[in-house]
Amino acid sequence: MSHEGIRFATKEEQERENAENKPLPRIAMTPEKVRVLLSEGKGLEIDWADGHKSSWTFAWLREACPCATCIDQRKQEGRKAGQPKPKPAAVLPMYTPPAKPKSAQPVGRYALQFNWQDGHSGGIYSWEYLRRACQCGECTFDSAETAGTPN
Numbered sequence: 001m002s003h004e005g006i007r008f009a010t011k012e013e014q015e016r017e018n019a020e021n022k023p024l025p026r027i028a029m030t031p032e033k034v035r036v037l038l039s040e041g042k043g044l045e046i047d048w049a050d051g052h053k054s055s056w057t058f059a060w061l062r063e064a065c066p067c068a069t070c071i072d073q074r075k076q077e078g079r080k081a082g083q084p085k086p087k088p089a090a091v092l093p094m095y096t097p098p099a100k101p102k103s104a105q106p107v108g109r110y111a112l113q114f115n116w117q118d119g120h121s122g123g124i125y126s127w128e129y130l131r132r133a134c135q136c137g138e139c140t141f142d143s144a145e146t147a148g149t150p151n
Contacts, residue, residue, distance in 0.1 A: 024128065024131060024132070025050070027048075027049045027050045028048060028049075028050050028052070028131055029048075029127045029128045029131050030048065030049040030050075030127070031046045031047070031048055031049070031127055032047045032048060032049050033045075033046070033047040034046050034112070036101075036104040036112070038100075038101065038103075038104065041058065041098070041100055042057065042058070043055060043056050043057040043058045043060070043061065044056050044058075044061060044104075044112070044130075046127075046130065048131065052131075052134070052136075053136070054130065054131065054134040054135065054136060054139075055135065055136075056082075056130070056133070056135055058098070058099045058100050058101065059084070059098060059099045060082040060135065061082075061099070061114065061125070062099035062114075062116055062118075062120075063079075063081070063082050063083060063084050063085070063099070064081035064082040064133060065120065065122070065123035066081075066123045066124065066125060066126075066129050067120075067122035067123040067124075068122075069122060070120075070122075070123060081133060082133070082135075097117070099116065099117075099118070100116075100117055101114035101115055101116050101117065102115045102116070102117050103115045107124050110126055110127055111124045111125055111126040111127065111129075112124075112125045112130075113125070
């Protein structure tokens with residue numbers, strides 16, 4: 001019997017995954033106001049029904065694309081959602097334009113989809129995904145605290 005491709009998670013990884021998969025109340029995943037700041041080139045802002053406010057830059061959103069291809073690539077490279085790809089060492093660094101979508105559209109009543117200028121459009125950013133990936137100080141502190149990161 002072959003065990004190729006089977007990976008056993010450590011206790012810490014299992015605890016972190018359980019914390020990440022903890023159910024969120026419906027109100028926490030219900031947006032009251034969604035602003036995609038395309039013309040300003042800033043990013044996405046959401047005011048949630050529970051009073052919380054979240055915002056993400058377009059660069060972070062592009063690097064956190066939730067499509068299967070991007071998730072696999074991040075896993076292979078050992079990156080977290082939103083973490084940029086390492087820049088290759090080069091004598092002359094090449095200019096890369098900042099990530100910006102050409103457009104954004106709702107997907108039903110549960111998500112957003114971006115059509116990025118680099119041609120990628122496979123990721124569907126569900127409200128739950130976005131709420132769990134909130135980048136505010138309160139949420140990033142909570143996730144560091146549950147992951148056991150020292151203060």
